[in-house]
Amino acid sequence: MNKKNRNPQHKLGIRRKITLTIFSSTLITIALGIIISYFFAFNALRNSLGKEYVQMSQMLSSFVKEAFDDEIENAAVHAARTMWLEAAAGANTRYEGMDDEAVKKLLAETDKRWDKNGADSAFEKEYLANKISDSMQDLLKIRKNLSELLITDKFGGLVAASKRPAEFSQAGTQWWKEAYDGGKGRVYAGDIETDELTQALVIPLAIPMRDRAGTLTGILKETISIDRLFGRLKDFRIGKTGHAVLLDRNGYILFHHRIPPMRARYGSPSFDDLLKSKRLYNLVINPYTRKAKMFMAFTKIELPIFKDRGIYWRLFIDQDAEEAFAPLNTFVFNIAMVMLVIIIIMIPIGYILSGFYANPINKLRTATEKIVQGNWDYDIKIHTNDEIEEFANSFSAMVSTLKSKQKELIQAKEELEDLAHSLEKKVEARTTDLKAAQRKTLIILEDLLDAKNRLEMKTVELEKALKIKSDFISTVSHELRTPLAAIKESIAIVLDGVTGAVSDSQKEFLIMAKRNVDRLARLINDILDFQKMESGKIVFNMQKNDINETVEEVGSTMATVASQKNLEFTLELEENLPKFTFDKDKIIQVLTNLVSNAIKFTDSGGVIIKTASKGSAVYVYVQDTGVGIKEEDIPKLFMEFEQLGTSVERQTGGTGLGLAISKKIIERHDGRIWAQSEYGKGSTFIFFLPFN
Amino acid sequence: MDDEPDILRATKVRLASLGYEVVTATDGKDIFSVIRKELPDLILLDLRLPGISGDEICINLKADEKLKDIPIVMFTASSDFNINNMIKKIGAEGYLIKPFSSEDLMQVTKKFLG
Secondary structure, three states: OOHHHHHHHHHOHHHHHHHHHHHHHHHHHHHHHHHHHHHHHHHHHHHHHHHHHHHHHHHHHHHHHHHHHHHHHHHHHHHOOHHHHHHHHHHHHHHOOOOHHHHHHHHHHHHHHHHHOOOOOHHHHHHHOOHHHHHHHHHHHHOOOEEEEEEEOOOOEEEEEOOOOOOOEOOOOHHHHHHHHHHOOOOEEOOOEEOOOOOOEEEEEEEEEEOOOOOEEEEEEEEEEHHHHOHHHHOOOEOOOEEEEEEEOOOEEEEOOOOOOOOOEOOOHHHHHHHHOOOOEEEEEOOOOOOOEEEEEEEEEOOHHHHOOOOOEEEEEEEEHHHHOHHHHHHHHHHHHHHHHHHHHHHHHHHHHHHHHHHHHHHHHHHHHHHHHOOOOOOOOOOOOOHHHHHHHHHHHHHHHHHHHHHHHHHHHHHHHHHHHHHHHHHHHHHHHHHHHHHHHHHHHHHHHHHHHHHHHHHHHHHHHHHHHHHHHHHHHHHHHHHHHHHHHHHHHHHOOOOOOOOHHHHHHHHHHHHHHHHHHHHHHHHHHHHHHHHOOOOOOOEEEOHHHHHHHHHHHHHHHHHHOOOEEEEEEOOOOOOEEEOHHHHHHHHHHHHHHHHHOOOOOEEEEEEEEEOOEEEEEEEEOOOOOOHHHHHHOOOOOOOOOHHHHHHHOOOOOHHHHHHHHHHHOOOEEEEEEEOOOEEEEEEEEEOO | OOOOHHHHHHHHHHHHHOOOOOOOOOOHHHHHHHHHHHOOOOEEEEOOOOOOOHHHHHHHHHHOOOOOOOOEEEEEOOOOOOHHHHHHHHOOOEEEEOOOOHHHHHHHHHHHHO
């Protein structure tokens, strides 16, 4: 994606966006409007259609009721026919003087005769081919909806019939028993049944016949064909698919314009819901084909004559949903068309309107392009009297500020360039210098490495030499000790008079021998000590100790020695010094050495031991008022076998190793030891031990 | 016992002057028969001897049921190692470092013999 490709697209960007916004908001509003109005219109249409169809079904059901009532009324008229009444009364004379048993016997006997005799026998013709039967045939010709007529006497015995019944006595049939009603007599209508001969669906009607006095004379049975009864429903039609349907209480079809009766049943979940709902209409899945949707409305038909037996029918008006709701579809289609027109009109309007926003913005863009090209004085002419004009004004202000800032920038840039140029030159010069220095450093490094290697070799050699030296010293010292022990003990035995009396002059020389033997022993011990210290063989017993206690311990043993020379001996200890880790025995050794040296070289005055803490260390001072040390000798003090003033040394029996050993001990404690002295006035030996 | 006759002599004279009876030996081979025969109250034993060494003798003596109760004091010219540890290890009761003084010798003897 490069700039050249993007720019042309941007030229129409805002206009397109605004137009699109107008278009899409219109579209969304319309779509929502259609959906909502469809929903409301659907409900309204369903309710108005439903109510209308329910009314129609009520009207149709009243036709059915009326037709049925007419049939009963007609039957009552037939039952009151004088000729038929007389015939029944005449038949009743057969039973005169008979009790119930005799009547039953007579009827049973007649039934048997009825079975034995054929249809054309004289016995049967007596009942089926008389003038009553002829009048019945005549009536059936007029009344097409009647399929059969039959009259019995008061005990169920046959009087006359339009066609031959299976039995002579009808007293066992349900219709007779219901209509007879224990002698009281009442009108009875049976449930729908199939006629044995014609296979048509019929309803049996039974009417009690009474004489003028109201006495039950016989029973008239009429069989009504329901085909005729529901004939009015056939003519009913709404549009192309709207029909009337009559169902019995179990949903079996009693009447349908296409489906034969009592063969099929209506039933689907939505249909069952409709039957249960209070609203008597709804859109349901076709309860017969169970495929398309149907709009159905119904009325319950409860005939008084059936009511006590719970028999009722339902009359439906159904119509294909497509047809029923066709007006709704037309309505929605029309609305959609109008909306489409509105949208088509809105697009150019939106495009024109968007120009109000896009044009000044385009002008601004052109201005920025000019400024980018370097035309700082380009005048932006926008007079829209809104935020865009304000924006253009502040933009102009910004441009003029930028213009002045740019001049400053160019100036600053030139200065910076000059600076950078001179810096570059400097850096170049420095780089050259550095490279030369680097070469020199490398040469020095190589030399150093050489020297280091040589030094390492020397160190190894030196370590070997030191090892030989220390081994030698160790062996020699041990070998010296044994003869020394013999000499020492021998002198002691003679001097103690074990071997006999010793003269004073003998004693003087024996003491001299003893002193020198002791000195020799000390010398050997010191050499061994020093050698062990140097070779690191000595293990220091580092423990928490009190330095003042240590000084006091040395003080108590050395005080006696000092008093023998009439010297003052003083301790000046700083109180509350912390305990810290050091080898007490070794520090005692150092202190003893320093103090005994101090006493040794002091003839008048005294010796002072001081302790003081400074920073993280304790400082110990051993100060005397003795002969002092010459300045040039001070550095030699701590070297091994360096003794100052040999004559004094001979007198005092020093070994020349004491200070060297002390130095090693103090250094092993990470401390330091040194001396300060003024020749002829005294010396001070100082060491410090860090508090770990 | 010691392999140095001079030290043996000096020590014997010193202890005899104090009233003790002293038997000496220079050879490690004789030492056990001498000790068994004399059953001394204290043995002074040099650490470094030709042939069998002093510490070995000490260990053997301490292993002998009859002799283990006799106190042993070791002589040594060395201070190179930790003498205390060595003494404990071999089971000796005390030590003297050469050259020892008469006072040291007398003190040790008194300690074990009263």
